[in-house]
């Protein structure tokens with residue numbers, strides 16, 4: 718099982734590289750890695766398992782964070798009454814809103830061992846295409862928390878960290894018309 722020691726931290730070059738497309742259909746090895754990433758998220762959200770294995774909680778995870786330079790992400794969280802639990806190959810934002818949004822509580826990252834207070838401006842709505850673990854093609858129209866999490870993960874595939882989006886001298890500045898996601 719993946720644990721916190723498998724997660725690379727700021728300063729590791731892989732976090733700043735662009736990850737490579739996964740050739741499909743995915744190999745058994747790539748499917749195994751993606752399944753383990755999804756399991757990490759589930760385990761990290763289980764108080765008993767997280768405590769036992771000292772797991773930091775996460776709602777998403779990108780392969781570069783476990784030093785695998787491939788375009789694979791996992792997400793596991795509930796947003797309102799919609800449960801998102803996916804392992805995805807080659808996720809791609811194919812369109813997005815002009816309007817922006819940000820998480821009122823800010824963002825955190827398993828690869829960043831320090832709090833970085835401030836708002837992370839992101840697209841309020843995104844349309845994402847990807848191939849799921851079972852090989853099916855997904856076409857997702859996301860808003861709210863889901864839109865933010867998917868952008869955080871897809872950023873990791875492009876070597877982008879959440880604080881790259883933050884205004885350095887005004888971390889709590891809010892872009893014109895941006896909506897706060899509570």
Ligand SMILES: O=CN(O)CCNC(=O)c1cccc(Cl)c1Cl
Nearest residue numbers: 775776777824825826827866869
């Ligand atoms: O890349 C994934 N991680 O670093 C996992 C840890 N961070 C989170 O779960 C997290 C926390 C707050 C906001 C967002 Cl958008 C995310 Cl994603």
Ligand code: NI
Nearest residue numbers: 825826827828
């Ligand atoms: Ni992260």
